[in-house]
Amino acid sequence: MQPASIQRPISAPRASLMRDPRLRGLFYQVVLLAIVVGVGVEFALNAKANLEAQRIATGFGFLDNTAGFGVNQALIPYQESDSYGRVFLVGLLNTLLVAVLGIVFATVLGFAVGIARLSSNWLLAKLAGAYVEVIRNQPLLFQILFWYLAVLGAMPPPRQSVGIGLQPILLWLADGAGALRYLGLPNTIGDGLRFAADWIGPPMIYLNNRGMVLPEPALHAGASVVGIALIAAIVATIALRIWARRRQTATGRPFPMLAVGIALIVGLPMLAAFVAGSPFAFERPVLRGFNFSSGIRLIPELVALLIALSTYTAAFIAEIVRAGIEAVAKGQTEAAQALGLSRAQALRFVVIPQAMRVIIPPLTSQYLNLTKNSSLAVGIGYPDLFAVFAGTTLNQTGQAIEILGITMAVYLVLSLATSAAMNAYNARIALKER
Amino acid sequence: MQRVVLLLAAALLMTAQSASAQTLKTVKERGTLICGVSQGLPGFSNPDDKGNWTGLDVDLCRAIAAAIFNDPSKVKFTGLSAKDRFTALQSGEIDVLSRNSTWTLSRDSSLGLNFAGVNYYDGQGFMVRKALKVNSALELNGASVCTQTGTTTELNLADYFRAHKMKYEVTAFATADETVKAYDSGRCDVFTTDVSQLYSEKLKLANQNDHVILPEIISKEPLGPVVRHGDDQWFDIVKWTLFAMLNAEELGISKSTLDEAMKSEKPDVRRFVGTEGNYGEQLGLTKDWAARIVRHVGNYGESFERNVGTGSRLGIARGLNNLWNNGGIQYAPPIR
Numbered sequence A: 001m002q003p004a005s006i007q008r009p010i011s012a013p014r015a016s017l018m019r020d021p022r023l024r025g026l027f028y029q030v031v032l033l034a035i036v037v038g039v040g041v042e043f044a045l046n047a048k049a050n051l052e053a054q055r056i057a058t059g060f061g062f063l064d065n066t067a068g069f070g071v072n073q074a075l076i077p078y079q080e081s082d083s084y085g086r087v088f089l090v091g092l093l094n095t096l097l098v099a100v101l102g103i104v105f106a107t108v109l110g111f112a113v114g115i116a117r118l119s120s121n122w123l124l125a126k127l128a129g130a131y132v133e134v135i136r137n138q139p140l141l142f143q144i145l146f147w148y149l150a151v152l153g154a155m156p157p158p159r160q161s162v163g164i165g166l167q168p169i170l171l172w173l174a175d176g177a178g179a180l181r182y183l184g185l186p187n188t189i190g191d192g193l194r195f196a197a198d199w200i201g202p203p204m205i206y207l208n209n210r211g212m213v214l215p216e217p218a219l220h221a222g223a224s225v226v227g228i229a230l231i232a233a234i235v236a237t238i239a240l241r242i243w244a245r246r247r248q249t250a251t252g253r254p255f256p257m258l259a260v261g262i263a264l265i266v267g268l269p270m271l272a273a274f275v276a277g278s279p280f281a282f283e284r285p286v287l288r289g290f291n292f293s294s295g296i297r298l299i300p301e302l303v304a305l306l307i308a309l310s311t312y313t314a315a316f317i318a319e320i321v322r323a324g325i326e327a328v329a330k331g332q333t334e335a336a337q338a339l340g341l342s343r344a345q346a347l348r349f350v351v352i353p354q355a356m357r358v359i360i361p362p363l364t365s366q367y368l369n370l371t372k373n374s375s376l377a378v379g380i381g382y383p384d385l386f387a388v389f390a391g392t393t394l395n396q397t398g399q400a401i402e403i404l405g406i407t408m409a410v411y412l413v414l415s416l417a418t419s420a421a422m423n424a425y426n427a428r429i430a431l432k433e434r
Numbered sequence B: 001m002q003r004v005v006l007l008l009a010a011a012l013l014m015t016a017q018s019a020s021a022q023t024l025k026t027v028k029e030r031g032t033l034i035c036g037v038s039q040g041l042p043g044f045s046n047p048d049d050k051g052n053w054t055g056l057d058v059d060l061c062r063a064i065a066a067a068i069f070n071d072p073s074k075v076k077f078t079g080l081s082a083k084d085r086f087t088a089l090q091s092g093e094i095d096v097l098s099r100n101s102t103w104t105l106s107r108d109s110s111l112g113l114n115f116a117g118v119n120y121y122d123g124q125g126f127m128v129r130k131a132l133k134v135n136s137a138l139e140l141n142g143a144s145v146c147t148q149t150g151t152t153t154e155l156n157l158a159d160y161f162r163a164h165k166m167k168y169e170v171t172a173f174a175t176a177d178e179t180v181k182a183y184d185s186g187r188c189d190v191f192t193t194d195v196s197q198l199y200s201e202k203l204k205l206a207n208q209n210d211h212v213i214l215p216e217i218i219s220k221e222p223l224g225p226v227v228r229h230g231d232d233q234w235f236d237i238v239k240w241t242l243f244a245m246l247n248a249e250e251l252g253i254s255k256s257t258l259d260e261a262m263k264s265e266k267p268d269v270r271r272f273v274g275t276e277g278n279y280g281e282q283l284g285l286t287k288d289w290a291a292r293i294v295r296h297v298g299n300y301g302e303s304f305e306r307n308v309g310t311g312s313r314l315g316i317a318r319g320l321n322n323l324w325n326n327g328g329i330q331y332a333p334p335i336r
């Protein structure tokens, strides 16, 4: 399609060309682009000349060089003789670990607190309000340091680890019951408790100033049966759901999908495990040498960072959720109730779907914030991308420009990917105007 | 981080020739030397409550200022973490880095830097709590170790445990304070860095007497001042400032004997104090450059004793840092 102006008689061609708003627009765009590209190229050449003049190493060859330093948490096998490229992957995975777990925890906690703030239970609502106000108004770095130094740092050393489980509680109660002795009574209660404690065995989870130790799941023969049962249960649940939907549209009779689904997915594998003779065992953490030698150990840096990031972000999410729910007009709930929906049904089918449209966009930016805030890890020595790559690797190799370029690109991609996923979800639930 | 951004800006914007060959001129025009030091390491570079810096590394910068301005107070100190120090130097934020930095091949080459000499011969060691009843680094299998990121320490630690087939868990912090705090709170069994810094950081621990430094020295850590590539004159000035302090000690010229030395008939002393020859001028300084250094700062031995020696809070013996003719390896080329 030709712009009309071009077809006009050409009395003063220059002036008329520039007077065409679309051509003029295009012209300025091209000029601007040329300037941006020109400046960019000039910068790059200049940087190269500067670095060469000072004989500072350039290029990406360093990624193949041996790193030579240790990292205290690696989700993929890593040793000191691996390359800087490997360090990059280790750091990236550590960043992703915190970001993904942090987003999950923050979302669950944030929705719970946000809904609690609207609860008709006065105490619950006030507690949720206090949570939001206290957490939201303290700097995040301060909270990270608080959890790291004041809470986890105050835990006892490994040999006096705090066990989290029934046995310590029973033993503590038994000690209390021992006081009965002074009344001249036989200590049968205490003995009973102690016997029970013995029978239960030492706790599975430990906390100490080196972090948290969880039992390690061990698979024995027959474990595959349980896996198959789990898959079967999931398939059955999906099939059941399709059938339940069809039936509901056809006959209007609802089906208790949630309860049945949970029963299937939890019950079937448990049954299989029972039949196969408990092919799972959790290996109790065992203390040896400087620390626990078995069990899954979460380093305190990870625990502190996760707690701080998720509680902090949850406070903001709670407010977003509250705002979203309050944005749905009260008439909607009333209309739902007039149609005979229960309170829970009204919330689930009428209020929440509408609230989600208000919640999703700001929720996305909270997720992005959490991911970027995870780089504060550097303050407590958690080996995330920023610490091990943009920190240690940069320092050991001196290749600031390359490393910062890569790091910025990674955070950009993470942010864009999060946004894209959330936008896709948003598009699905958005109002479809017909 | 800001420093890295500064470096980027400098690399992108500066025209190539302005990066080099101008340091002495810039310093003179500015009227002060900008010297990168640690963020607080007693004995080496440490500010008091009034912001006055003292220490062996600080003295070197004061000596450079004395040689240029005849005034050791014309120095501005910038505290830098291990991680930021080289970036600060590359970007031109500081004129010289004098911060317990180890001379290594890659720093001397691909980082674009030049080490001007060694003002302290050190080696890496380990500190543990006495309560652990560990007597040797070889008993540290499985230990958790705290250290500072961006150091040779991290690399030596990895090498040592690998070579001895021992396991360890390292937590690396960005600043010395974070590292010491984590060790003190019990996060780690072991704190490792250069031995002189272990002595120094030990002063910051809650109960100093509960900790021991293990006997093993696991690396060579020649610590010295650093400048950027591309300005040979400035490189020479920093290098010869250090050599002047060492030569002064060797020639027996100290703060108290300087006036005598000015009248001395001995040729090497005359060359040193500038009553004979134009050695200072060859460097781009004045004839009495070395005399200025001794007058204001003293010779190497004086600086050592005052800051880290047996008379100081650190109480470190001269050892390797004695002059070559006194059982050590400190050796400066002659002024001539």
Ligand SMILES: N[C@@H](CCC(=O)N[C@@H](CS)C(=O)NCC(=O)O)C(=O)O
Binding pocket: B038, B039, B040, B041, B080, B081, B082, B100, B101, B102, B148, B150, B151, B152, B153, B175, B176, B177, B179, B193, B194, B197, B201, B221, B223
């Ligand atoms: N000599 C080693 C280590 C230097 C280093 O930074 N040591 C720490 C040990 S605690 C330090 O002095 N920190 C003082 C500070 O960051 O202010 C190197 O050059 O890499």
